[in-house]
Amino acid sequence: MKKLITYIVIIAIFITGGTALTGCYVSSKVANKSGAQLWGENCNRCHNAPGPGEFNNDNWDIIGTHMQIRANLTKTEVDKITEFLKSANN
Numbered sequence: 001m002k003k004l005i006t007y008i009v010i011i012a013i014f015i016t017g018g019t020a021l022t023g024c025y026v027s028s029k030v031a032n033k034s035g036a037q038l039w040g041e042n043c044n045r046c047h048n049a050p051g052p053g054e055f056n057n058d059n060w061d062i063i064g065t066h067m068q069i070r071a072n073l074t075k076t077e078v079d080k081i082t083e084f085l086k087s088a089n090n
């Protein structure tokens with residue numbers, strides 16, 4: 001019985017510890033991708049991907065937040081994508 005409890009505790013630490021270590025970590029795969037690349041991979045999944053210059057910078061911020069939820073992207077990914085989309089307006 002004691003052995004079983006010990007195993008459960010070890011497994012619980014392993015699971016929670018594992019999540020704590022990797023949960024907020026931006027994978028190097030995503031970190032290495034450019035905004036243009038992330039845009040190409042994500043923004044045409046549900047509709048034609050709107051290109052840089054199609055909206056102004058204020059709109060891109062709102063669209064970014066909206067599509068972060070729709071596309072289930074991370075903040076880092078969306079920030080990179082909106083930065084790329086805004087580049088045509090500068």
Ligand code: HEC
Pocket residue numbers: 039042043044045046047050062063066067068070071081
């Ligand atoms: C999971 C599907 C999905 C993905 C992926 C997606 N969109 Fe959308 N998008 C939608 C839907 C659905 C709408 C229509 C508005 C609504 O109902 O939310 C929309 C609407 C839009 C609009 C119209 C304006 C607005 O905010 O409603 C723009 C611009 C847009 N998307 C840009 C993007 C960009 C940029 C990306 C990549 C980051 C993206 N979308 C990825 C589903 C998606």
